[in-house]
Amino acid sequence: MLRFLCISALLAACADTSLDTEVSALETENGMTFNGMTFNGMTFNGMTFNGMTFNGMTFNGISSKDLDVHLDGRSVIETLLTEALDENQSPVVAALTQFPDGEQLLRYSVKCGFEEGQEFASQNWSEPAPGVLGLFGQWESQGLSGDEIELWYGCMLAHVNALGKSVPISILGRQPTIESPDKGYDVREAAFYGGFADAGAEGTVEEMNACFSDEVLDACGTTAAAVAFMNDRYCGQLTNPYPGGCPMTIVGVCSSVCSDDDGISLADCQGSGTHVYSQTAITVNLRNPINCDP
Numbered sequence: 001m002l003r004f005l006c007i008s009a010l011l012a013a014c015a016d017t018s019l020d021t022e023v024s025a026l027e028t029e030n031g032m033t034f035n036g037m038t039f040n041g042m043t044f045n046g047m048t049f050n051g052m053t054f055n056g057m058t059f060n061g062i063s064s065k066d067l068d069v070h071l072d073g074r075s076v077i078e079t080l081l082t083e084a085l086d087e088n089q090s091p092v093v094a095a096l097t098q099f100p101d102g103e104q105l106l107r108y109s110v111k112c113g114f115e116e117g118q119e120f121a122s123q124n125w126s127e128p129a130p131g132v133l134g135l136f137g138q139w140e141s142q143g144l145s146g147d148e149i150e151l152w153y154g155c156m157l158a159h160v161n162a163l164g165k166s167v168p169i170s171i172l173g174r175q176p177t178i179e180s181p182d183k184g185y186d187v188r189e190a191a192f193y194g195g196f197a198d199a200g201a202e203g204t205v206e207e208m209n210a211c212f213s214d215e216v217l218d219a220c221g222t223t224a225a226a227v228a229f230m231n232d233r234y235c236g237q238l239t240n241p242y243p244g245g246c247p248m249t250i251v252g253v254c255s256s257v258c259s260d261d262d263g264i265s266l267a268d269c270q271g272s273g274t275h276v277y278s279q280t281a282i283t284v285n286l287r288n289p290i291n292c293d294p
Contacts, residue, residue, distance in 0.1 A: 251272055
């Protein structure tokens with residue numbers, strides 16, 4: 001039985017601009033363009049947890065008996081990830097394209113999954129969503145596998161920003177498109193990983209995990225302060241608390257919970273339960289030093 005279906009709450013009425021604007025900002029800062037080049041894991045965050053779940057049949061006023069039949073007891077997120085990303089084939093995708101939170105979910109999903117040159121277009125949108133990181137480009141024709149679902153969680157969590165601000169980050173992992181560090185992004189902040197994990201008698205549960213780097217721990221001074229920093233950084237817990245607490249579990253310092261560190265990215269990371277996320281954790285590097293002050 002699926003529980004804790006909160007990942008869809010990543011998306012909010014955030015201040016993030018369109019992905020075209022983000023690319024322009026990157027060109028201005030780096031003096032290069034995306035055309036014909038790969039910026040490894042260079043991207044921008046800007047999603048927020050907003051307390052909304054896509055659990056059930058009502059999508060901000062969009063209700064469909066046919067959609068209920070299609071879900072057949074599954075969560076919206078589980079259904080979205082295990083079907084082709086095609087609004088003509090998937091009633092879930094078609095429903096998500098029709099309102100802002102759903103559009104943002106899909107745009108960041110495409111940003112994580114599709115590679116440069118790929119895009120997802122909807123008849124309900126004025127502009128298509130472009131691919132960037134290329135973690136699972138075949139999603140346009142088939143659903144994601146177990147490891148790909150975990151990559152989706154890690155990448156989406158890595159893009160969360162409590163204030164909805166668009167901040168340049170470097171996404172790193174063990175996949176070919178994100179395995180090389182970006183020049184100037186040398187400050188490790190955290191690693192993110194999640195998915196649907198076996199919880200024994202409780203069945204399958206949704207996990208959303210993060211660990212903080214030694215740099216964060218050094219900047220904050222204590223583990224408690226580092227956890228508070230992470231909760232505020234991603235859920236606004238100090239300034240605008242997320243109802244019911246942060247949906248993401250801060251499991252500790254990465255050097256203690258991730259057993260594989262190749263100096264670029266982290267792997268074999270322990271989740272909040274018993275599941276270990278092997279090659280699917282996403283590491284985030286920043287350009288500027290960590291500032292732990294609220």
